[in-house]
Amino acid sequence: MGILRGGFDLTITNANGTTGCARSTNSAITGVTKADYIPHHEPFQYFVNTRNPSHLRPTSVNTIGFTDAANHQYDIHDFFDATSAGNMPQVAFLKAPGFQDGHAQYSDPLDEQQFVVDTITSS
Numbered sequence: 001m002g003i004l005r006g007g008f009d010l011t012i013t014n015a016n017g018t019t020g021c022a023r024s025t026n027s028a029i030t031g032v033t034k035a036d037y038i039p040h041h042e043p044f045q046y047f048v049n050t051r052n053p054s055h056l057r058p059t060s061v062n063t064i065g066f067t068d069a070a071n072h073q074y075d076i077h078d079f080f081d082a083t084s085a086g087n088m089p090q091v092a093f094l095k096a097p098g099f100q101d102g103h104a105q106y107s108d109p110l111d112e113q114q115f116v117v118d119t120i121t122s123s
Contacts, residue, residue: 006097007037009075065089
């Protein structure tokens with residue numbers, strides 16, 4: 001099982017130059033720039049036995065969905081990396097980057113739908 005969410009991999013730099021937990025993306029629909037990673041949307045961070053405050057990376061794509069350094073917390077790209085390698089976790093909760101998560105004020109249903117379509121067509 002794992003939570004795969006936008007913005008959790010601190011080693012990535014977005015096209016706009018933002019990095020780490022400060023990565024952000026602008027919604028072409030709402031015009032709002034929103035953080036990709038929203039800590040209070042990360043349910044595993046609330047429990048001592050599942051938190052990963054250092055955002056440790058999985059040891060390999062084969063360990064995604066199993067217990068390792070990442071402690072079941074991954075970036076959304078890890079889902080696509082794992083499925084491309086033939087490793088589909090038994091249970092995976094996908095959480096879009098902030099600008100695509102469908103929350104009012106900074107996201108739009110069309111942003112969220114784009115995330116769903118991209119996820120289905122990329123898997």
